[in-house]
Structures are given as C-alpha cells and as structure tokens.
Amino acid sequence: MRYLPTGAQMKQGDQKTITEMGMPSMVLMERAALSVVEMMESEQLDLKKVLVVCGSGNNGGDGFAVARLLHLKGYAVDVWFVGKESSMTEETRLQKQIAVHYGVPVKERVGEDCYTVIVDAIFGIGLSRQVSGTYYNVIENLNQMDAIKVAVDIPSGLSADTGDVLGIAFAADFTVTFAFQKIGMLFGMARKLVGKLVTASIGIEPSVYDGRGDVCYTYDRTDLKNLLPARDPDAHKGNYGKVLLIVGSPGMAGAAYFSAKAAYLTGAGLVQIYTAKENQSNLQQLLPEAIITTYERYEEEKLKELLEWADVVGIGSGLSMSETAQHLLSTTVRCAKKPCMIDADGLNILSKDRALFEKLTPDCILTPHMKEMAGLCGHSVKELKEERFRYFQEFLGSIPSVCVMKDARTLVGRDGRPVYVNTSGNQSMAKGGAGDVLGGMITGLLAQKIEPYEAGTLGVFLHGLAGDAAQKKKGSYSVLASDILDGIAEVLTAESTEMILREKC
Numbered sequence: 001m002r003y004l005p006t007g008a009q010m011k012q013g014d015q016k017t018i019t020e021m022g023m024p025s026m027v028l029m030e031r032a033a034l035s036v037v038e039m040m041e042s043e044q045l046d047l048k049k050v051l052v053v054c055g056s057g058n059n060g061g062d063g064f065a066v067a068r069l070l071h072l073k074g075y076a077v078d079v080w081f082v083g084k085e086s087s088m089t090e091e092t093r094l095q096k097q098i099a100v101h102y103g104v105p106v107k108e109r110v111g112e113d114c115y116t117v118i119v120d121a122i123f124g125i126g127l128s129r130q131v132s133g134t135y136y137n138v139i140e141n142l143n144q145m146d147a148i149k150v151a152v153d154i155p156s157g158l159s160a161d162t163g164d165v166l167g168i169a170f171a172a173d174f175t176v177t178f179a180f181q182k183i184g185m186l187f188g189m190a191r192k193l194v195g196k197l198v199t200a201s202i203g204i205e206p207s208v209y210d211g212r213g214d215v216c217y218t219y220d221r222t223d224l225k226n227l228l229p230a231r232d233p234d235a236h237k238g239n240y241g242k243v244l245l246i247v248g249s250p251g252m253a254g255a256a257y258f259s260a261k262a263a264y265l266t267g268a269g270l271v272q273i274y275t276a277k278e279n280q281s282n283l284q285q286l287l288p289e290a291i292i293t294t295y296e297r298y299e300e301e302k303l304k305e306l307l308e309w310a311d312v313v314g315i316g317s318g319l320s321m322s323e324t325a326q327h328l329l330s331t332t333v334r335c336a337k338k339p340c341m342i343d344a345d346g347l348n349i350l351s352k353d354r355a356l357f358e359k360l361t362p363d364c365i366l367t368p369h370m371k372e373m374a375g376l377c378g379h380s381v382k383e384l385k386e387e388r389f390r391y392f393q394e395f396l397g398s399i400p401s402v403c404v405m406k407d408a409r410t411l412v413g414r415d416g417r418p419v420y421v422n423t424s425g426n427q428s429m430a431k432g433g434a435g436d437v438l439g440g441m442i443t444g445l446l447a448q449k450i451e452p453y454e455a456g457t458l459g460v461f462l463h464g465l466a467g468d469a470a471q472k473k474k475g476s477y478s479v480l481a482s483d484i485l486d487g488i489a490e491v492l493t494a495e496s497t498e499m500i501l502r503e504k505c
C-alpha cells in the first residue's frame with residue numbers, strides 16, 4: 001500500500017519529519033538532490049551540458065543542490081535563477097550561496113548555449129496559482145529547447161492536487177518525485193507531462209500519514225499476497241460462497257456471461273445466474289459451470305427464494321430498465337439482507353427511484369461509471385471530472401454503502417474510510433463488457449467473505465492487473481472483455497503459485 005498525498009498533505013509530511021523526527025530540512029533537500037543526480041546517471045542521460053532552472057521556493061533549493069552535486073562530479077552545469085531574491089526561502093538562499101561558493105555559474109539569463117539536459121526546479125508542490133508573466137515565458141522557452149527534460153518533484157505548472165495545468169507546465173521526459181507520488185500526477189494532463197516517474201525515498205516515512213483518513217492510497221502488485229483470501233486445502237465449494245447474479249435481459253447474455261465467469265475466476269464457490277428466458281441456451285453453452293435460472297416475467301416468490309439461497313448478490317449488468325428489472329432491483333435492495341453489488345442498469349434505475357435509493361445499506365456496493373455516477377449524484381460528467389474528489393466524497397456522505405466510481409483512475413470509498421485510487425489497468429480496457437467483468441469479480445470476492453470496502457478496492461485493483469496482463473498479449477487496440485477474463489486467471493495463477501512456493505519454503 002502506498003499513500004498518494006496532495007501538495008498540502010506532502011508539506012505536512014515534510015514538516016512532521018522535520019519537527020517530530022528532528023530531520024533537518026537541509027538533509028532532506030540534500031537527499032532529494034542526490035536522488036535526482038542518481039536518476040540522471042542511472043538513466044545514462046547525456047550530461048555534457050546541463051541547465052538547472054531554479055525558482056525561489058524549496059524546489060529551487062533542490063535545484064541549486066542538484067547543480068552543485070553535478071558540478072562536483074565534473075559535469076558542465078549552469079544555473080538559471082528565475083525566482084525573486086526577496087521571496088527566497090532560508091534553505092534556498094543557503095543552497096544558492098553554497099553553489100556559488102563551489103563555483104557553480106549562476107546566471108540571470110541564458111543565451112544561445114546548447115544544453116543536453118534541462119532540470120526544472122522552478123515550482124514544486126508549493127505552486128499556488130496560475131503561472132503568468134516571466135515564469136510563463138520561461139517555461140514556454142524551456143519546452144521549446146531541444147534537450148532531455150528532467151523535473152524536480154513535479155513538473156512546474158502542474159497542480160499536485162488535480163494534475164491540472166495552471167496556465168502552462170514543463171513537459172518532462174523524467175520526473176523524480178520525493179517520498180510519495182503526489183495524487184495530482186495520476187490525473188489529467190499530468191499523465192502526459194510527468195514522463196517516466198521515479199519516486200525517491202528521502203527519509204520521509206509512510207508512517208507520517210498513519211491514522212489519517214484523509215490521505216488517499218493505492219495498491220501495488222506486492223500487496224496482493226496480503227490481500228487475497230486464503231484457500232484452505234480442506235475447502236469445499238460451500239466455503240467460497242454462493243453467488244446470485246441477476247443480470248442480462250433479452251439480447252444481453254454477454255453481460256451475464258462476463259460477470260458470472262469473472263465471479264468464478266476470482267474464486268467464488270458456486271454461481272447462479274437469474275436471467276431472461278431468452279438467454280438460457282446461450283448461457284448454458286457458454287458457461288456450463290453456472291446454474292442458470294430464468295424468468296419470463298417478474299415473480300416475487302421465486303426471486304425471494306433465490307435471495308434466500310444466495311450468500312451474496314450481484315445485480316444490474318445488462319438488466320435493462322424494464323418494469324421487470326425495476327421490480328427485480330426493488331425487491332433485491334429491500335429484501336436481500338446480504339452483501340449486494342449493484343451495477344449498470346441497476347444504478348440507472350436507482351438514480352430514478354429516490355425511495356429505493358434511501359433503502360441502500362452498508363452491505364451494498366455501487367459500481368457506477370462516470371455517466372451513471374452523474375445520474376446518481378446530480379452533477380454532470382464534466383463537473384465530476386473537474387472536481388472528482390469533492391463530488392465523490394459528497395456522494396459517499398449521502399449513502400451508507402461503498403461506491404466504486406469507475407474511470408481510467410477508479411476511486412473506491414465509503415464514508416469514514418480513506419479513498420482508494422486505482423493505479424492498475426490501461427486504455428485497452430475501454431471496451432464494452434469490461435465493467436461486467438469488474439462487477440463479477442467484486443461479487444466473487446464478497447462471496448469469499450471479504451468486506452464490501454475491501455472487496456471494492458481489491459476487485460478494482462485485480463481487474464486492472466488482469467487488463468494489464470491482457471494488454472501485454474493483445475496490445476492497446478484488440479483487448480476484449482474475454483481477454484480480461486483470461487487476465488484474471490493469469491494474475492491469480494501467478495499469485496497462487498507464489499503462495500504455494502512460500503508455503504513450501
């Protein structure tokens with residue numbers, strides 16, 4: 001697990017390390033600068049002639065230290081100081097003095113010199129407003145130079161909170177960020193402008209955020225071994241839960257197939273699909289492992305019997321918004337009294353039926369994509385994209401349930417719990433059926449007695465890993481939902497083989 005702080009949270013982390021651990025700010029800065037130099041050398045950048053562009057804040061201080069370290073290693077370095085003397089921080093003033101004492105050339109302007117590498121240390125996480133005037137011109141000028149571009153901590157001009165470009169931003173080939181990837185780097189233009197990202201450890205420990213519910217986090221592949229439910233050698237299918245999937249209207253057998261197969265592949269013990277009669281023979285052929293039960297019209301007693309049978313329920317994928325679908329959802333939400341994942345048309349129905357919305361429980365997980373989320377929370381997709389965290393938190397405050405807001409960077413949350421931001425997955429997954437697979441995976445995890453919030457975070461993470469495995473085989477254009485299904489098996493096979501090996505050691 002790794003934290004993804006905002007700019008303000010990162011500053012608190014810096015301060016806590018300085019005041020509570022007694023780590024001097026100048027030592028953090030030295031380590032920050034060392035990590036930038038180390039990256040430049042390990043990436044074998046052509047360091048024949050380096051320009052380090054420094055602002056007045058501590059980002060500029062890092063820059064002066066980088067310049068000094070490179071100079072001491074014998075590389076030709078110039079510093080271009082573009083900040084204001086009057087607003088320099090104490091550390092930056094000191095770093096500038098030290099650099100000058102060591103003989104680093106500090107220039108007020110740069111001429112026609114050709115640089116092989118440009119290091120951007122103008123603004124870091126302290127950028128607080130739109131970039132304009134001279135700073136704008138400098139960044140525009142740097143972007144036009146023909147050199148490898150390295151950003152210190154974050155490309156200048158990018159918001160560390162949202163990834164928005166505040167007027168103009170440095171377009172980096174490499175960014176060395178300190179202690180933690182900042183949350184803004186995952187969104188918007190930041191994904192293009194950060195270039196290759198290196199996160200350098202400089203002495204600010206993750207424990208600075210322990211116990212705080214307001215700092216977002218993500219998972220990495222190494223977390224899987226602690227997250228996956230154990231498989232008992234004495235187990236029988238009953239141990240891994242009975243899943244009821246109420247999915248697939250006429251012509252939508254695919255949604256039922258993808259979600260049911262995903263639930264099985266993620267480890268569920270037994271899957272029953274309750275679907276429209278028309279889908280029966282297709283589904284029986286596609287997935288003989290599933291129990292197929294069908295309806296021609298809404299039958300309350302039959303549905304209640306199935307809800308009684310199930311340990312967990314998934315409803316909505318390909319369900320349509322017919323009257324039958326509305327009855328199915330209404331009875332499920334009101335009567336299920338067990339973990340319940342609601343997806344797709346289930347959410348569209350919910351957004352039009354406020355009385356039913358009020359019946360949501362802590363056992364429910366909603367999995368809207370941005371358009372479905374817009375219907376649920378009453379804000380447009382554009383507004384959601386601009387202020388995703390604000391509206392997501394607001395929505396979480398209005399329901400007792402877990403919400404998985406799907407996008408290129410999916411968020412998972414529950415009121416009172418930190419927001420998980422997914423960093424697995426890729427653009428090949430922007431295809432019909434990918435969401436049905438996710439719904440099935442989350443339901444499959446619920447069936448293995450994983451709590452809804454954890455089933456949401458783990459399901460989303462695994463789904464992205466499965467998409468990454470699919471992209472490795474099929475590239476960015478040709479991945480189908482069925483390839484993501486294959487990806488689940490690939491990721492879990494690798495993980496369970498490792499588990500078996502660990503147990504044998």
Ligand SMILES: NC(=O)C1=CN([C@@H]2O[C@H](COP(=O)(O)OP(=O)(O)OC[C@H]3O[C@@H](n4cnc5c(N)ncnc54)[C@H](OP(=O)(O)O)[C@@H]3O)[C@@H](O)[C@H]2O)[C@@H](O)CC1
Nearest residue numbers: 014025028029057058059123124125126127128129130153
């Ligand atoms: N010990 C530590 O703390 C460590 C910190 N570290 C490093 O420090 C960085 C954070 O440093 P920071 O907080 O000093 O802010 P930074 O990003 O340099 O910029 C602030 C300056 O920019 C100015 N300014 C802002 N917006 C502006 C605009 N649009 N247009 C014009 N000016 C604008 C602002 O001016 P003001 O708002 O005061 O007018 C102020 O002068 C961090 O990213 C990392 O690199 C590491 O060494 C690890 C240890």
Ligand SMILES: Nc1ncnc2c1ncn2[C@@H]1O[C@H](COP(=O)(O)OP(=O)(O)O)[C@@H](O)[C@H]1O
Nearest residue numbers: 369407408425426427429430432433434435436
């Ligand atoms: N560019 C992307 N990067 C990462 N994940 C993506 C990307 N595009 C789509 N996905 C994932 O694929 C799934 C698509 O879900 P959804 O829109 O509900 O699809 P459908 O309704 O067609 O099944 C979501 O889990 C989403 O996070």
Ligand SMILES: [K+]
Nearest residue numbers: 120123154156
């Ligand atoms: K920078």
